[in-house]
Amino acid sequence: MAARIVVAGGGIAGLSAALLLARQGYAVDLVERDGPPPKDLGDVQEWQRPGAPQVRHPHMFLGLFRHLLHTRLPDVHEDLLAHGVDEVDMTAPPGVEAPADATELASFGSRRATVEWVLHRALQGQAGVRVHHGLSVREVVVDRGRVRGVRVNGAVIDADAVVDATGRRSPLVGAFTKEVEESPCGNVYHSRFYRLLDGVPKPPTFLVPVVFAGGAGFGGGLYAHDNRTFAVVFARLPEDEALGRLRETGTFEAAANAVAQFEPWLRPGSAEPIGDVVPMAGLTNTWRELTPDTPSGYLPIGDVLCTTDPILGRGASFALAGAAELSDLMGRHGADLEAVGAGLRAYVRRTVRPWYEDGVHDDVERTRSWRATVDGRPEPPSGLPPAVLTALAGQQDHHLWELAQLRANLMASPDSLDTPEVRERLDAVLATGWEPPVLSPGPSYTELTDALAAHNG
Numbered sequence: 001m002a003a004r005i006v007v008a009g010g011g012i013a014g015l016s017a018a019l020l021l022a023r024q025g026y027a028v029d030l031v032e033r034d035g036p037p038p039k040d041l042g043d044v045q046e047w048q049r050p051g052a053p054q055v056r057h058p059h060m061f062l063g064l065f066r067h068l069l070h071t072r073l074p075d076v077h078e079d080l081l082a083h084g085v086d087e088v089d090m091t092a093p094p095g096v097e098a099p100a101d102a103t104e105l106a107s108f109g110s111r112r113a114t115v116e117w118v119l120h121r122a123l124q125g126q127a128g129v130r131v132h133h134g135l136s137v138r139e140v141v142v143d144r145g146r147v148r149g150v151r152v153n154g155a156v157i158d159a160d161a162v163v164d165a166t167g168r169r170s171p172l173v174g175a176f177t178k179e180v181e182e183s184p185c186g187n188v189y190h191s192r193f194y195r196l197l198d199g200v201p202k203p204p205t206f207l208v209p210v211v212f213a214g215g216a217g218f219g220g221g222l223y224a225h226d227n228r229t230f231a232v233v234f235a236r237l238p239e240d241e242a243l244g245r246l247r248e249t250g251t252f253e254a255a256a257n258a259v260a261q262f263e264p265w266l267r268p269g270s271a272e273p274i275g276d277v278v279p280m281a282g283l284t285n286t287w288r289e290l291t292p293d294t295p296s297g298y299l300p301i302g303d304v305l306c307t308t309d310p311i312l313g314r315g316a317s318f319a320l321a322g323a324a325e326l327s328d329l330m331g332r333h334g335a336d337l338e339a340v341g342a343g344l345r346a347y348v349r350r351t352v353r354p355w356y357e358d359g360v361h362d363d364v365e366r367t368r369s370w371r372a373t374v375d376g377r378p379e380p381p382s383g384l385p386p387a388v389l390t391a392l393a394g395q396q397d398h399h400l401w402e403l404a405q406l407r408a409n410l411m412a413s414p415d416s417l418d419t420p421e422v423r424e425r426l427d428a429v430l431a432t433g434w435e436p437p438v439l440s441p442g443p444s445y446t447e448l449t450d451a452l453a454a455h456n457g
């Protein structure tokens with residue numbers, strides 16, 4: 001058994017890996033560059049997380065995340081529900097009773113900081129883990145092809161294995177990387193958090209727990225989160241200067257107020273902002289291949305090997321799934337860290353790579369269509385993407401609903417809807433004269449930019 005493990009990075013992947021490995025009996029040092037979470041959950045919004053700036057943006061936790069949390073870390077799942085996270089049952093369309101044999105499926109929206117706060121709470125009571133805050137791992141120490149530890153601010157922490165969970169900007173993986181594939185996601189985020197005032201009902205749920213806006217030229221949504229918080233988000237093309245002004249608080253608020261379907265939660269007396277408008281740029285889809293002579297004991301998980309577009313809300317699920325896979329491999333291979341590393345890489349190629357390719361394809365299509373709209377040559381509606389159409393048709397045919405939701409929640413493969421059965425069922429729904437409901441009644445890109453121009457004089 002490899003006795004000593006350093007987990008570098010305490011985001012979703014690192015925190016869950018540290019918990020799972022300590023529960024298997026390993027001695028774990030978790031090293032995180034940022035400071036510890038606040039004592040009280042009520043102060044979590046002020047927690048400074050410069051090492052993971054996406055913590056300040058809304059997060060959807062898909063069915064795969066919820067399933068893994070429930071099955072692998074049930075106490076953490078329970079604690080999360082006890083601390084203000086509400087799940088949304090996705091097994092059947094809203095108002096429809098799920099068939100008895102339906103696969104259990106739920107997802108939730110939550111501030112990332114709340115999820116991490118609960119994971120930290122579990123670590124505090126966990127034997128076998130030491131958590132070091134405010135320390136940066138600089139380098140993996142290697143000797144004769146094997147990991148010996150990590151260099152941390154001048155000192156060395158000895159270890160037999162290093163779990164690299166330092167995220168998409170990992171300072172460690174470069175030393176072992178053979179090839180990098182990288183393409184821009186083609187969007188910049190602007191988001192802001194609010195808290196509902198007493199008596200104001202929470203936003204509803206449809207397909208995913210969000211109220212949609214946009215679709216052509218930009219994206220937007222209102223996401224219900226934990227403890228009666230919610231977030232408004234806009235996504236725009238990086239080169240779109242008109243929407244670039246969304247970074248300004250007044251312009252952002254004008255845009256949010258231009259979306260009629262957000263009005264019940266943004267009208268005066270409904271909610272108060274609990275943070276600034278924050279941007280997120282420089283987003284890429286990234287895939288890294290490691291060199292064949294990567295040292296035994298170097299074990300990357302989460303965003304390190306594969307980063308996907310946040311607009312699809314998949315990264316946190318892959319982070320937890322990577323930690324769970326690592327834990328299984330350690331259980332199976334123990335001291336054979338070469339086998340653990342090979343197993344981990346095979347898992348990422350088999351399970352995550354198809355979603356990476358799916359996301360890159362979607363981003364190319366979306367970027368092309370948004371650009372056409374922004375350039376003033378909007379394309380005729382090309383119809384909904386098949387996965388969305390199938391999910392909507394699922395309100396008529398509940399088996400289609402289940403299949404579409406399993407895929408959307410990463411619990412079936414990207415090509416799982418590409419079957420004769422799904423096509424036949426979809427055709428049967430369309431043959432009844434059914435038409436998909438309008439997902440986003442507006443505003444259009446022009447209406448939104450006009451509203452911003454009017455606001456900015």
Ligand SMILES: Cc1cc2nc3c(=O)[nH]c(=O)nc-3n(C[C@H](O)[C@H](O)[C@H](O)COP(=O)(O)OP(=O)(O)OC[C@H]3O[C@@H](n4cnc5c(N)ncnc54)[C@H](O)[C@@H]3O)c2cc1C
Binds near residue numbers: 010012033034050138
């Ligand atoms: C704007 C935005 C919105 C997103 N929304 C969603 C969503 O809705 N749903 C979803 O599933 N995913 C979403 N994602 C993706 C998701 O946040 C990531 O996939 C996920 O955070 C990956 O987890 P991780 O633990 O691998 O990395 P991270 O969460 O990035 O954690 C890495 C950790 O390592 C620490 N660290 C870094 N360097 C060092 C070092 N040298 N030494 C020690 N510690 C270090 C960092 O401080 C950080 O705590 C979003 C991403 C972005 C950018």
